[in-house]
Amino acid sequence: MKSIPVIKTKELTKYYGKVIGIENINLEVRRKEIFGFLGPNGAGKTTFIRTILGLIQPTSGIIMLFGEKDRNKLEIKKKIGYLPESFSMYEDLKIKEMLDFIQKFFYENYEKNNNKKEDLIERFNINPSNKIRTCSKGTLQKIGIVQSFMHNPELLILDEPTIGLDPLMQEEFYKLVLEENKKGKTIFLSSHNLNEVEKICTRVGIVKNGRLIVMENIPSLKTKKVKKVEITFASLEDINKLMLEDVYNLSIDKNKLSFVFKGEIDILIKKIVPYQLIDFSCNDPTLEELFLEYYKGER
Ligand code: ATP
Numbered sequence: 069m070k071s072i073p074v075i076k077t078k079e080l081t082k083y084y085g086k087v088i089g090i091e092n093i094n095l096e097v098r099r100k101e102i103f104g105f106l107g108p109n110g111a112g113k114t115t116f117i118r119t120i121l122g123l124i125q126p127t128s129g130i131i132m133l134f135g136e137k138d139r140n141k142l143e144i145k146k147k148i149g150y151l152p153e154s155f156s157m158y159e160d161l162k163i164k165e166m167l168d169f170i171q172k173f174f175y176e177n178y179e180k181n182n183n184k185k186e187d188l189i190e191r192f193n194i195n196p197s198n199k200i201r202t203c204s205k206g207t208l209q210k211i212g213i214v215q216s217f218m219h220n221p222e223l224l225i226l227d228e229p230t231i232g233l234d235p236l237m238q239e240e241f242y243k244l245v246l247e248e249n250k251k252g253k254t255i256f257l258s259s260h261n262l263n264e265v266e267k268i269c270t271r272v273g274i275v276k277n278g279r280l281i282v283m284e285n286i287p288s289l290k291t292k293k294v295k296k297v298e299i300t301f302a303s304l305e306d307i308n309k310l311m312l313e314d315v316y317n318l319s320i321d322k323n324k325l326s327f328v329f330k331g332e333i334d335i336l337i338k339k340i341v342p343y344q345l346i347d348f349s350c351n352d353p354t355l356e357e358l359f360l361e362y363y364k365g366e367r
Contacts, residue, residue, distance in 0.1 A: 080129035104265035
């Protein structure tokens with residue numbers, strides 16, 4: 069039997085006056101998946117999250133959380149851990165006092181013997197005696213992560229969770245997400261970082277200008293990956309001899325050939341091996357480039 073999606077939206081739309089926040093988003097997040105909601109700045113990620121949580125009202129469309137249309141029920145809210153894009157805290161409190169306050173205020177179902185808050189504080193290397201006022205952006209983000217996970221919610225909704233974290237802490241965060249997912253938690257996270265989403269998510273929805281333009285399992289997204297290639301040849305004549313396939317947006321600047329490649333990299337490399345090269349680079353495109361060079365062309 070198909071289980072009820074944890075998040076389901078139908079034709080979800082939010083306009084801010086004439087500005088499109090999100091438009092006609094149909095999305096289902098299944099139990100126990102790590103869903104990545106990917107898009108560049110201004111794509112509509114925060115609007116979608118705030119709308120499904122009931123923090124802002126949609127212009128139209130349907131939202132169901134845990135199969136319920138009334139997402140404002142307290143029982144539903146208790147099942148959710150939310151990390152907002154940014155949030156305010158009482159600056160004169162110590163970190164520990166602030167987290168204890170959040171715990172008492174929001175989480176009456178907090179299990180008595182749950183040491184999760186303390187474990188997370190230690191894990192993310194937070195000094196709980198420091199005052200909120202003195203915290204760096206990264207530490208504030210870590211406090212945000214602790215407060216969203218500490219009451220063991222079934223569903224985690226995390227808006228750009230790794231912003232401001234240093235690489236070590238990012239890795240710690242990824243580990244935490246994977247561990248919690250193994251314990252059965254569903255995770256919905258927004259990101260503008262393709263690598264991050266590829267690394268930890270099982271499925272991804274790509275949002276652009278408020279619209280969901282792609283919904284993929286991560287393995288199939290990977291096979292569609294394109295590369296940005298730049299080759300500088302010793303001789304301009306060699307460029308003219310080359311016969312390349314699966315090449316888009318080709319440009320030549322002196323002896324440098326730049327293009328987007330959508331084929332087997334091994335075939336490309338074998339084709340250029342006979343020529344004398346001065347430089348070669350092959351990089352993953354940014355998300356923006358992926359949109360522009362690949363998805364836009366495909367659709
Ligand atoms: P970012 O990663 O920069 O936060 P995002 O993907 O979360 O971007 P949103 O913040 O949801 O995107 O914004 C989507 C669109 O809605 C943008 O064009 C934004 O300017 C607009 N928007 C968001 N909030 C408001 C608001 N309160 N009033 C008017 N327009 C808004």
